[in-house]
Amino acid sequence: MRSGQLSTTLSRRSLMAGMAGTGAILALGTRAARAQEPKRGGHVRYGVRGGSTSDTLDPSTFGNTFMRTLGYGLYNTLVEIDANGAFHPELLESYEGSDGAKTWVFTLRQGISFHDGKPLTADDVIASIRHHLGEVSKSGMKALLTSIANITREDDHTIRFELDAGNADFPVIFTDYRMMILPEKDGSIDMSGNGTGGYVLKQFEPGVRAAVERNPNYWRSDRAFFDSAEIISMSDPTSRQNALMTGGVDIIDQVDLKTVQLLKRQKGVAIMNTSGGLHYVYAMNTTLDPFDTVHVRQALKYGVDREALLKKVLRGYGSIGNDHPIPRGMQFYASDLEQTAYDPDKAKFHLKEAGLDGLDLALHVSDGLYPGAVDGVTIYKENLSAAGVNLDVAREPADGYFSNVWLKKPFVASYWGARPTADIMFSSAYASSAKWNETHWKNEAFDKLLEAARVELDESKRAEMYHDMQAMVRDEGGAVIPLFADNVFAANEKVGHPDVMSGAWELDGGRSIERWWLAE
Secondary structure (H helix, E strand, O other), X not given: OOOOOOOOEXXXXXXXXXXXXXXXXXXXXXXXXXXXXXXXXXXXXEEEOOOOOOOOOOHHHOOOHHHHHHHHHHOOOOEEEOOOOOEEEOOEEEEEEEOOOOEEEEEEOOOOEOOOOOEOOHHHHHHHHHHHHOOOOOOOOHHHHOOEEEEEEEEOOEEEEEEXXXXXXXXXXXXXXXXXXXXXXXXXXXXOOOOOOOEEEEEEEOOOEEEEEEOOOOOOOOOOOOOEEEEEEOOOHHHHHHHHHOOOOOEEOOOOOOOHHHHHOOOOEEEEEEOOOOEEEEEEOOOOOOOOOHHHHHHHHHOOOHHHHHHHOOOOOEEEOOOOOOOOOOOOOOOOOOOOOOOHHHHHHHHHHOOOOOEEEEEEEOOOOOOOHHHHHHHHHHHHHXXXXXXXXXXXXXXXXXXXXXXXXXXXXXEEOOOOOHHHHHHHHOOOOOOOOOOOOOOHHHHHHHHHHHHOOOHHHHHHHHHHHHHHHHHHOOEXXXXXXXXXXXXXXXXXXXXXXXXXXXXXXXXXXXXXXXXX
């Protein structure tokens, strides 16, 4: 965006142009399974990681591949990210910003109905948004939506938002998978799976499986090609790959990179990979001893051999991280920040500055997080031993990891998928008020910069602000981010997909269930 572009009116076209840099993160790096014209029909079976007995059909609680895949089958969002990283209205017909991006008017498409036949109206959108903002809401989107000062229903298909401050990226918030729209019911929302999406829910066993059938009245003619689909929770990567090779499932997410070369030689199987903002994190609770000392946090950042992790865990399918979550290719990425490198002597220095000769820690991790998660922590343990840190690899069960371990234990392994803008990434996990602030890091100067960048209309000034924020997170934050990982997944060769796929999340930005088809 040019300086001052938002001073009067911000249209969908200008927003897309301003976010063009995002496309670099979402660009495809894939080997096509079968490039053909889409066709309808058939039953497809997914074997994907994630899935917990605590899962619900409430999108605000979605946090794994199992629920994201199911969610994109049942529901739609107001705005969609395409395979090239551009933003487009989905349930919306248009959106327009004015008054320095403080006022936004969203216009819904007409003729869209939920699975039960209820027409989509502004009431459903408003109820879905207010669900995230409720007093008892545990939604990770709450912090991103609190800038809404007022929501007005102008008519059945028009909603006006008044923000407490300008936000050039406001419509992009509604691309998030947790912002799926549900029907209003009795002053709240219907969380039975009744959506506007391409598939109707037939069975849902949390943490086990889900079954859907194509919605015959789906409003999109270019999506939802399968007649039916089954989504099976399979957290163990070996089980997923065996199921694919033996014909038990047709599509799997995250391939075990230790055996990817063997899988590549398997007849009838295609390996695909997309590059995006997926990154692996070792998150410290900065409110607890010893992580409340910056020198300890610095020691743990100098204590990881990123090159070894890239080679041994990712097998080269990724890139080095620099302890902040903004990937190369994203708009406002700070390319000139010095890369933190493995240096046991510097790690020892920082421990000494913290008044420590050594350190005993436990890092909690699960095999179900991502392929190589435990291997990575084991390598980190070896790295840290040279710096005088004794790291215990605390293995946790896959089921319930994000409800029982993440945000609860002092030092945990986690991962984050891509977010479309730097503002949304920082607001989701690094702002003091963020529900999913996994490091519990609170920095007033960072929060003020984040708020200022959100309303700044001069692109060069925004770039300086986001540069400083990346440096602050790298130098002071509680996240060790050693790697950005490619999404590497696989499918039976009878599964067709577009030539270009999104790297925003695994499996074509999470939307494979509505974008892919069976070629034969």
